[in-house]
Amino acid sequence: MAKLTVRDLDVRGQRVFLRVDYNVPLEEKDGKMVITDATRIVETLPTLKLLIEKGGKLILTAHLGRPKGKREATMSLQPVAVKLSELLGRPVTFVDDCVGVKVEQAVAAMKDGDVVLLENVRYYNEEEKNDPAFAEKLAKVADVYVNDAFGAAHRAHASTEGVARVVAKRGGKCAAGLLMERELKFLGDELEKPAHPFVVILGGAKVSDKIKVIDRLLEKADTILIGGAMAYTFMLAHGVKTGKSLVEPDHKQTALDAETKAKKLKVNFQLPVDVVVATPVDTGKLNKKGKPVFDFTNVRTVSGDIPDDAEGFGIGEKTAARYAEIIKGAKTILWNGPMGMFEDPRFATSTNIVAQAVADATQKHGAKSIIGGGDSVKALKKAKLGDQVTFMSTGGGASLEFLEGAVLPGVAALSDK
Secondary structure: OOEOEHHHOOOOOOEEEEEOOOOOOEEEEOOEEEEOOOHHHHOOHHHHHHHHHOOOEEEEEOOOOOOOOOOOHHHOOHHHHHHHHHHHOOOOEEEOOOOOHHHHHHHHOOOOOOEEEEOOHHHOHHHHHOOHHHHHHHHOOOOEEEEOOHHHOOOOOHHHHHHHHHHHHOOOOEEEOHHHHHHHHHHHHHHHOOOOOEEEEEOOOOHHHHHHHHHHHOOOOOEEEEOOOHHHHHHHHOOOOEOOOOOOHHHHHHHHHHHHHHHHOOOEEEOOOOEEEEEEEEEEEEOOOOOEEEEEEEEEEEOOOEOOOOEEEEEOHHHHHHHHHHHHOOOEEEEEOOOEOOOOHHHHHHHHHHHHHHHHHHHHHOOEEEEOOOHHHHHHHHOOOHHHOOEEOOOOHHHHHHHOOOOOHHHHOOOEO
16 A cells, blocks of 8 residues: 655645654764764655755654663764754754653744754653653644654654554644655565566575565565575585584574475575685674674685684675676666675675676666665675665665565554555
């Protein structure tokens, strides 16, 4: 069912409660929190500009990090208000709360086209509990509800689902923002009836995380290319030794069942023929999260068994070249999950080869390439190819759940056209 979008709304003089995903990466520099990547803010600008043009009063709400119901200064949205104002080229009023008198006073003073950003909604535990009384408090300043936070749409929280229910009950409209509309178009409509050949590239750490996606896409794909750490569980299922690699022994049968289904449906299901491995050495140090830091020595490529002292960190170049050749002939490409530990240059080559192949298929052969959020997007940006694909999702977990066919609460709560 198609959802109402901001294009369908007449918001002149209306208070538009707009849920955005401003969960941006921040770093402390000279005692100040600084945004290191403003992509999520930039992505919302078309929605904001359209609503400003239409004369709405924009009340933006978002979360940042996991403050667990406490006021954490490092997780304040105040730096976001500064950046947003700069990007919009107009003032953005920051309110250091998201409910209560301060918010009501700031909203009462708004004129058509004004923008207010509320403080981190997760400073309240009631947000993640989707507490009805808290949703009512948030909705007190809302005539219309708009959700442009696809990355948070898989959560039934007060600001993503509860407020929409309150506004709808009062007869108000609940619509998708332009970013949400694009996410639903590319991850939904475009993949419902993809142009063939349809090639799916799946990486990431665990088979258990991706099995529902594999299962669903086997019904539509012509080829599925497996990479990343999840490949080691498939290898283990075939009796190949995986050394110290990240594997899920409990999911060997899951992996074999996926291959059996692929064979039955005549889907070309490809596993790596070589992998890049290294020997992990404990440095005796701990990272910020208190976990041991390893150094990696003796980086090499192997075919077949991974030595007992080694760990796999990505597909080999032979596999990457084979995958690139298949990608070249695709008309629709879905990529979810990198091919290895792309953050480290020693293990990034194969992910970069695949990224280049996806970009080339899009630019040179007119393929439609859809990147399913999270680390795949980071890998493409690191390879400086982010602007050479058709669409990059802003949702990590939300993209995955949507691709699995799950109903996202934040989408279900919006009004149907």
